[in-house]
Amino acid sequence: MRRRVDLAFTLVTACGACVACAVLGGIVAALLVRGLPAVSWRFLTEQIRLVGADGGIFYNLVGTLILLATALMVSAPVAMGLALVEGVYLAGAARWRRRVHLAIYLLNGVPSLLFGLFGFVVFVKYLDWGKSWLTGGLLLGMMMVPTVTVALTERIRGLPRAYVEAAAGLGLSRSQIIWSVILPQSLTGWLTGTLLGLARAAGETAPIMFTATIFAGATIPSGVKESPVLSLPYHIFVLSQDSFDPAVGARVWGTAVVLLGVVGGLSLLALPFRLRQHEEARHD
Numbered sequence: 001m002r003r004r005v006d007l008a009f010t011l012v013t014a015c016g017a018c019v020a021c022a023v024l025g026g027i028v029a030a031l032l033v034r035g036l037p038a039v040s041w042r043f044l045t046e047q048i049r050l051v052g053a054d055g056g057i058f059y060n061l062v063g064t065l066i067l068l069a070t071a072l073m074v075s076a077p078v079a080m081g082l083a084l085v086e087g088v089y090l091a092g093a094a095r096w097r098r099r100v101h102l103a104i105y106l107l108n109g110v111p112s113l114l115f116g117l118f119g120f121v122v123f124v125k126y127l128d129w130g131k132s133w134l135t136g137g138l139l140l141g142m143m144m145v146p147t148v149t150v151a152l153t154e155r156i157r158g159l160p161r162a163y164v165e166a167a168a169g170l171g172l173s174r175s176q177i178i179w180s181v182i183l184p185q186s187l188t189g190w191l192t193g194t195l196l197g198l199a200r201a202a203g204e205t206a207p208i209m210f211t212a213t214i215f216a217g218a219t220i221p222s223g224v225k226e227s228p229v230l231s232l233p234y235h236i237f238v239l240s241q242d243s244f245d246p247a248v249g250a251r252v253w254g255t256a257v258v259l260l261g262v263v264g265g266l267s268l269l270a271l272p273f274r275l276r277q278h279e280e281a282r283h284d
Helices: 002-038 041-045 058-089 094-108 112-126 133-158 161-169 174-185 187-202 232-242 246-283
Strands: none
Touching: 002 246, 041 058, 041 246, 058 094, 058 133, 058 174, 058 187, 058 232, 058 246, 094 133, 112 133, 133 187, 161 174, 174 187, 187 246, 232 246
C-alpha cells in the first residue's frame, strides 16, 4: 500500500513538474517568436525615438545595468554581515538565530510595491532626492538581501566543523577564521545568491517606477538628485499600457526578449555555482 502511495505521489509530482515546464516553455517560445524579429544591432545601440515607435533601447539597457550594479554594491555587504551573524556569531544562541532567520524571511515576503512606496516617501519626498538611480539601486539591493543571505548562510552551515576547528587550533582569532576560512569556502554560496538576486531585481518594475526611472529623456546619470534612468521593465510597462501602434507592439516584444536574456543569463550563470555548492556539500 505504501509503495502505491509513493508511486502515485511521484506521478503527481512529475505531472506537475511537466505542466510547469510546458507553461514556461510556451511563454518563452511566444516571447521569442514575437520578439526576436525586432531585435537587431540598431535596436540595441540606439536610443528611443518617436515615443517608442522608432529607435532602440540602448539607454534602457544601460539604466537597468546601472540599477543592478548599485543593487549589488548595496546588498553584498549587508547580506554578508547578516549571514555571518546568523551562521557564526549566533551559532550558539538558537533563540536569536531564529529571530534573525525570521526577519530575513519576513523581508523576503514584503511585496515589491511596498518597497517602492517606502522609497517614494523616504528618498523622493523626505530626503528630496527626486527620482534617482541611487534610490532605485538601494531599493533593489534591499530586495536582494534575503536571497543572498539565505544562500550564503546555507553554505556556511554546510562547512565541515573540522575546517574551523583546525584554524582555531592554529591560534587564529574569530575574525581571522572568517576571512581566511569561512568566506573563501563560502564563495559559491554568495555568488549563487547574488546572481539569483540580480535576476529577480532585473525584472522588477514597482520599486523603481515611483523612485528611479522615467520613460524617455534620460541618458547617463551625472548626479544623485533628480537623476533618473531609463529601464527595460518600465519601458515594457508603459508601452504595453499606452500604445496601440503595431510597430510599437513589436518593439515591446523585442524589449521583453532582451529583458528575458538578461534574467535568463544571470540565472544560467548561477547554475554551475549552485551545482558546485551541492557537490562540495556532498563530498564534505
